[in-house]
Amino acid sequence: MTRRKRAAPRFDYAAGFDRLVHEPARLSILTCLVTHPKGLRFVDLKRLCGLTDGNLSRHLQALEAATLIEISKDIERKRLQTRCRITAVGRRRHLEYIELLERVIRDSADSQPLDIRGPARLLSRG
Amino acid sequence: MTRRKRAAPRFDYAAGFDRLVHEPARLSILTCLVTHPKGLRFVDLKRLCGLTDGNLSRHLQALEAATLIEISKDIERKRLQTRCRITAVGRRRHLEYIELLERVIRDSADSQPLDIRGPARLLSRG
Numbered sequence: 470m471t472r473r474k475r476a477a478p479r480f481d482y483a484a485g486f487d488r489l490v491h492e493p494a495r496l497s498i499l500t501c502l503v504t505h506p507k508g509l510r511f512v513d514l515k516r517l518c519g520l521t522d523g524n525l526s527r528h529l530q531a532l533e534a535a536t537l538i539e540i541s542k543d544i545e546r547k548r549l550q551t552r553c554r555i556t557a558v559g560r561r562r563h564l565e566y567i568e569l570l571e572r573v574i575r576d577s578a579d580s581q582p583l584d585i586r587g588p589a590r591l592l593s594r595g
Numbered sequence: 596m597t598r599r600k601r602a603a604p605r606f607d608y609a610a611g612f613d614r615l616v617h618e619p620a621r622l623s624i625l626t627c628l629v630t631h632p633k634g635l636r637f638v639d640l641k642r643l644c645g646l647t648d649g650n651l652s653r654h655l656q657a658l659e660a661a662t663l664i665e666i667s668k669d670i671e672r673k674r675l676q677t678r679c680r681i682t683a684v685g686r687r688r689h690l691e692y693i694e695l696l697e698r699v700i701r702d703s704a705d706s707q708p709l710d711i712r713g714p715a716r717l718l719s720r721g
Contacts, residue, residue: 478644478645479643480623480627480643481623482619482620482622482626483619483620483623483644483645483646484645486619493609493611493612493617496608496699497606497607497608498606500606500608500702501605501606503703504702504705517605517606518609519603519606519607519609563703567703570699570700571700573696574693574697574700576626577630577689577693
């Protein structure tokens with residue numbers, strides 16, 4: 470039994486997962502913003518991600534601090550609106566994360582494609 | 596601005612993510628065991644997942660307590676070996692999780708397929 474660490478273990482995801490993006494609520498926000506390149510108002514983002522005001526605010530602050538998104542205040546219909554947009558950095562980090570998800574899915578399908586892909590439709594989300 | 600929560604927000608992943616499986620090291624362990632249905636020795640699992648003894652032990656305990664895996668002690672070549680196998684419950688939970696990952700990937704590709712799929716190969720993981 471050798472204790473030496475071999476290079477690139479096959480199923481080592483822990484090192485590759487971007488913890489900032491991995492948090493489910495933040496993954497919701499980023500995926501939502503990636504598909505709305507012109508940005509979204511706070512209220513619409515909140516609705517689309519199913520988050521509360523407080524939760525959304527907290528995660529937006531974390532994402533803005535890491536420069537994954539930018540937040541601006543616009544006047545729309547005489548009301549001050551908070552608008553969120555994804556940045557180039559955010560788009561890249563999200564894309565890298567999605568690539569890792571694809572790797573996990575490929576790894577899961579390996580060596581037993583029938584078993585994993587056959588009766589897979591277990592989720593019945595409306 | 597209505598505060599009533601509408602049904603099934605489009606990008607609401609937080610509710611669907613299985614926190615037990617979502618933890619990167621546990622996702623490594625489960626994906627590894629899913630592709631090795633006969634089970635794996637502790638030492639092999641450790642090597643394939645790139646985890647330390649302590650980390651692997653801790654996560655295996657959590658997964659066993661939730662009945663996602665089972666741990667047995669076998670005698671192999673005159674030595675006591677710890678062997679881990681995924682259970683039917685573990686297989687189902689992992690599969691449901693993979694389904695959610697597929698949903699995130701589909702959602703990410705929505706509305707800007709070229710942008711997300713074109714220059715996507717940003718990861719260069721050996």
